[in-house]
Structures are given as structure tokens and as C-alpha cells.
Amino acid sequence: MESNYFQNIVNAEYNRKYDKYITYGTAGFRTKSNVLEHVLYRMGLLAVLRSKATRAAIGLMITASHNLEPDNGIKLIDPAGEMLEASWETIATNLANVQDSDLIHVLTDISIKENIDLSTPAKVITGRDSRKSSPILLNAALAGIRALNGNITDLGLVTTPQLHYIVVCINTNGAYGDPTLQGYYSKLATVFKSIKGAEKNNKKYTSVLNLDAANGVGAIAVKEFQRYLMDALDINLFNDGSGSLNHMCGADYVKVQQTMPLNIPSETNVRCVSIDGDADRVVYFYVDENNKFHLLDGDRIATLVAAYFKELLTMSGLSLQLGLVQTAYANGGSTDYISNVLQVPVACVPTGVKHLHKKALEFDIGIYFEANGHGTVIFKDTAKEVIKNHAKNEKLSEAQKTASTKLKDVIDLINETVGDALSDMLLVETILHAKGWDIIEWERSYNDLPNKQLKVSVRDRNIITTTNAERHCLTPVGLQEEIDKAVSKYSRGRSFVRPSGTEDIVRVYAECENPSDVNKLAVEVASLIYRLADGVGPEPS
Numbered sequence: 001m002e003s004n005y006f007q008n009i010v011n012a013e014y015n016r017k018y019d020k021y022i023t024y025g026t027a028g029f030r031t032k033s034n035v036l037e038h039v040l041y042r043m044g045l046l047a048v049l050r051s052k053a054t055r056a057a058i059g060l061m062i063t064a065s066h067n068l069e070p071d072n073g074i075k076l077i078d079p080a081g082e083m084l085e086a087s088w089e090t091i092a093t094n095l096a097n098v099q100d101s102d103l104i105h106v107l108t109d110i111s112i113k114e115n116i117d118l119s120t121p122a123k124v125i126t127g128r129d130s131r132k133s134s135p136i137l138l139n140a141a142l143a144g145i146r147a148l149n150g151n152i153t154d155l156g157l158v159t160t161p162q163l164h165y166i167v168v169c170i171n172t173n174g175a176y177g178d179p180t181l182q183g184y185y186s187k188l189a190t191v192f193k194s195i196k197g198a199e200k201n202n203k204k205y206t207s208v209l210n211l212d213a214a215n216g217v218g219a220i221a222v223k224e225f226q227r228y229l230m231d232a233l234d235i236n237l238f239n240d241g242s243g244s245l246n247h248m249c250g251a252d253y254v255k256v257q258q259t260m261p262l263n264i265p266s267e268t269n270v271r272c273v274s275i276d277g278d279a280d281r282v283v284y285f286y287v288d289e290n291n292k293f294h295l296l297d298g299d300r301i302a303t304l305v306a307a308y309f310k311e312l313l314t315m316s317g318l319s320l321q322l323g324l325v326q327t328a329y330a331n332g333g334s335t336d337y338i339s340n341v342l343q344v345p346v347a348c349v350p351t352g353v354k355h356l357h358k359k360a361l362e363f364d365i366g367i368y369f370e371a372n373g374h375g376t377v378i379f380k381d382t383a384k385e386v387i388k389n390h391a392k393n394e395k396l397s398e399a400q401k402t403a404s405t406k407l408k409d410v411i412d413l414i415n416e417t418v419g420d421a422l423s424d425m426l427l428v429e430t431i432l433h434a435k436g437w438d439i440i441e442w443e444r445s446y447n448d449l450p451n452k453q454l455k456v457s458v459r460d461r462n463i464i465t466t467t468n469a470e471r472h473c474l475t476p477v478g479l480q481e482e483i484d485k486a487v488s489k490y491s492r493g494r495s496f497v498r499p500s501g502t503e504d505i506v507r508v509y510a511e512c513e514n515p516s517d518v519n520k521l522a523v524e525v526a527s528l529i530y531r532l533a534d535g536v537g538p539e540p541s
């Protein structure tokens with residue numbers, strides 16, 4: 001059957017027109033949009049095979065997340081909402097790079113090696129962000145899916161987490177929720193309103209916030225949410241799609257530049273939120289009376305959520321294992337707070353949510369967040385069952401009952417399938433409301449160490465290799481020793497370097513106690529890379 005099965009896939013319109021090697025990286029393929037058409041076509045083909053191999057619906061999202069408008073990308077979503085399985089990332093990379101004349105051969109090979117029954121029906125759910133290039137790329141993907149007779153549900157403009165959610169709803173036959181956008185909005189908004197109750201404000205908490213939607217697809221989702229939330233949350237929407245995507249706005253800009261995004265008014269102590277271009281990351285921030293900018297990033301959200309869960313578990317009398325997963329980018333201040341004050345086990349894994357998600361699965365309740373604001377909470381099925389049954393237990397005290405009911409309800413507020421900026425925001429709002437905190441109160445829990453990120457361009461970023469969850473550099477030889485020497489000069493200094501999986505650069509992270517030193521340390525380490533890893537362009541200064 002194999003040779004016949006693939007005979008319709010030759011399509012000159014989607015021939016390979018770009019000969020640079022392209023890799024399925026941290027978040028799928030991501031590069032300039034004008035070289036991606038053939039990749040999208042091939043990923044359409046691959047999505048059909050993946051669906052047949054897993055006998056479930058697969059998601060295909062067209063987005064380059066926080067990158068600027070000229071970029072685009074694609075990621076495939078596995079049946080349980082997870083990122084594509086690692087062995088298939090290699091398959092995807094190979095398929096994206098082969099010559100057109102080898103395509104049928106490679107597809108046949110995949111189907112044999114993966115033992116795929118080609119008569120199995122295939123279903124692919126597609127979605128795209130708001131980039132101008134996304135419709136063309138979607139057509140390429142659809143052509144690929146159709147060439148192998150895959151069944152298509154195109155959701156149109158959606159956030160990445162909405163697509164993950166719908167894939168899981170479909171694959172669980174609705175057990176996770178109604179597999180529609182209405183189902184998504186309604187599930188989250190209903191539980192948010194019910195946990196929060198009729199009291200809009202509580203002590204220092206007020207329901208007003210300013211939201212920067214990065215001029216991305218998240219703006220559409222926020223507007224929809226507003227209809228479902230009604231006045232439970234007063235969101236003032238900025239960067240709503242009328243400006244340019246991720247340009248001086250959005251969660252990545254705010255996190256990396258540590259500054260206000262364009263267009264958000266500098267209102268003293270007002271809670272502000274930035275999401276990224278596909279709405280899977282969220283950070284909070286505000287400016288104080290001295291016009292000083294304060295960032296509350298993914299680490300802050302993780303610690304707020306961990307403290308809340310710990311409190312609810314203690315109050316309800318449940319002994320479930322709670323754990324938190326971070327990456328090397330987590331601020332040292334947050335890690336100390338989690339271990340020493342919250343006393344919640346904390347793990348460090350390499351960058352990329354797939355690593356965090358996998359590790360978080362080891363806990364009954366696993367909280368994972370990248371410092372950039374991408375993260376969520378996941379629950380073992382057994383833990384959900386225990387919580388549900390506990391909340392029904394007649395013998396509980398009133399306080400225990402309230403806490404376990406909250407715990408049970410809050411599960412429905414969380415998009416467990418992937419980090420979801422809007423679901424995470426509703427969770428943060430729920431917790432701040434419950435505690436009666438404003439953003440200043442929230443920030444009081446611990447102090448961040450001053451930190452800085454830099455990018456260095458080198459000839460080949462892959463000559464930088466790392467180990468120990470990216471905290472230690474293996475090659476080029478000698479670089480780590482030099483970094484150690486630089487770091488040792490600064491109190492509470494820490495720095496590490498790694499090649500980006502989404503941009504052609506090497507990233508430098510530096511933190512230390514003294515704010516006036518952090519820039520020096522970052523530049524020092526960036527110069528080391530420039531010298532030892534064949535830097536291109538101007539030397540960092």
C-alpha cells in the first residue's frame with residue numbers, strides 16, 4: 001500500500017525553495033516566514049502520519065509567538081496536548097530538509113519504521129496567529145493534510161493554548177471540556193466568577209487591570225473573554241491588534257527589556273499584564289510613585305501559585321505532593337524563597353516547556369513556569385480524584401470543606417494542556433482576590449536579584465554545548481572556567497550561556513546582588529563568548 005499511498009503528494013507549488021538546514025527547535029520550526037511554505041506543506045503531511053500513528057487528533061499551530069512580524073513558525077501538538085514527542089522532532093527535521101525527489105521515500109520510511117497502519121483515519125486540528133503570513137502558510141499545511149486525505153478542523157485565528165485545549169477535548173471525547181472556543185471561554189469564565197464570588201474587590205485587591213495584548217491574537221481572545229466575564233474583571237485592553245505585532249510590547253519585550261510596553265499608561269501602582277503574540281506567556285508589572293518599573297514575571301507567578309496550593313492543601317488536610325519546576329533562567333531570589341520559605345520541592349530542567357511539563361508530571365500537583373511567564377499547573381488523575389472525593393467528605397470541618405472545594409474548583413480554571421496566558425492571569429487574579437492583595441503586596445514576598453539577558457551573534461551557535469540543565473558550558477573548551485572567574489568577582493553572582501532554540505544567537509543570563517554590577521557581568525560573559533565562540537558583528541560592550 002505504501003508506494004501508492006504517497007503518490008499524490010508531489011506538488012510543485014510546495015517544492016523546497018530554501019536550502020538552509022532548518023531544525024525543529026525549542027518550539028517547532030521558526031524562521032523568516034517567506035522560506036517556510038514547503039516546511040508547512042511537509043508538516044501537513046507529517047501531522048497526518050502522526051495522527052495515524054497515535055490514532056488520535058493532532059494539532060498544528062502556525063505562529064512565531066513573541067518573534068516580530070517577519071517571522072513565522074509551526075508547532076505540532078500531540079494528542080494529550082503536549083509538544084511533539086522528541087523522536088518525532090528528529091523525524092520532522094529530516095522531513096523538512098530532504099530534497100523534493102526524496103519526499104515519497106522518506107514518508108514511506110517513516111510509515112514503516114513507526115509501524116503506521118496507513119488505513120487508520122487521520123484528524124488534524126489547525127490554528128493560526130494574527131501574522132500576515134499565517135493564511136498562506138496555513139494553505140500550505142492544509143494542502144499537505146489533504147494530499148494524504150486527513151480530516152481537517154480549522155479553528156482559524158486562535159491562541160496556541162486554545163488549540164492545545166481543543167485537541168485534548170477532542171481526544172478525551174469532551175471529558176476535558178467542550179471542544180469549541182465557546183467551551184473554552186465558558187469553562188474558564190464560569191469557574192473564575194464562581195470562585196471569586198459576588199465581591200469584586202477585596203481589601204487591597206481591585207478588579208481593574210491594564211492589559212497589553214502585544215497586538216497579537218490574544219487581543220481577540222481577551223475581547224471574547226470580556227463578554228463571558230462581564231464585570232467580574234475590569235480589563236482595559238491595549239495593543240489590541242491595531243499596532244505592529246510584538247513591537248515594543250508583549251510579554252517577551254517587557255520581561256527582557258524590563259520596561260513598560262508602548263501605549264500602556266504609566267498609572268501609579270496599577271496592575272498591568274502583558275501577554276505574548278500567541279498568548280501562551282504572561283507577566284505582570286507596575287510603576288511606583290517614583291515612576292520606577294517593577295516586573296512580576298513567571299517566577300513570581302509560580303511562587304504565588306505554589307504558596308496558594310500549599311495553603312489550600314494544608315487547610316483541607318490533604319497530603320498530596322506539590323512540586324515546582326523551573327529553568328536556569330529562574331531568578332535566584334525565587335529559588336531561595338521556594339526552597340527555604342515555602343519549603344516546596346523545586347527542580348531545574350533545560351529551557352523549553354516540554355522539559356518542564358515532563359518533570360512536573362512526577363508530582364501529584366506539578367507547577368511549572370519559565371521566568372518569561374510560560375507555565376501552568378498539572379494534576380495527576382489520581383490527585384484530582386483524591387481532591388474531588390475529599391471535598392465530598394461529610395466529616396470535614398467547615399474550614400477543611402471550604403479549602404478542598406476551592407482546590408477542586410481551581411483545577412477547572414487552569415488550562416493544564418499548556419501554559420496559557422489568559423488562564424494563568426485568571427488564576428493570579430483569583431489568588432490576589434482571595435488574599436486581598438494589590439500588586440505591591442504580592443511583590444513583597446521576596447526580592448529578585450538584579451538580572452540581565454544579552455544576545456551574542458556567533459558564526460555557529462551550536463558550538464556552545466551545555467550540561468546540568470544548561471547551567472554549565474561544555475564547549476568551547478575553557479569557556480566555563482572563564483565564566484566561573486567572571487562570576488566569582490560578584491556577590492551572589494551567577495551566569496550561564498546557551499544557544500537559543502528559536503533565534504540564531506547565543507543567550508547570556510547574568511544575575512548578582514548589586515544592581516550596578518549586573519550589566520558589567522553580563523557584558524563580560526558576552527565578550528567571552530564573542531572571543532571563544534567566533535563572534536560576528538560588533539563585540540558586546
Ligand code: NG1
Pocket residue numbers: 026027065329351352353370372374499500501502503507
Ligand atoms: P530560546 O530561544 O531557545 O531561548 C525561547 C525562550 C524559551 C521558550 C521558547 C519558545 C527564554 C530565555 N527562552 O527559547 O523559554 O519559551 O522561546 O517560545 O525565554
Ligand code: ZN
Pocket residue numbers: 065066276277278279280281
Ligand atoms: Zn508564545
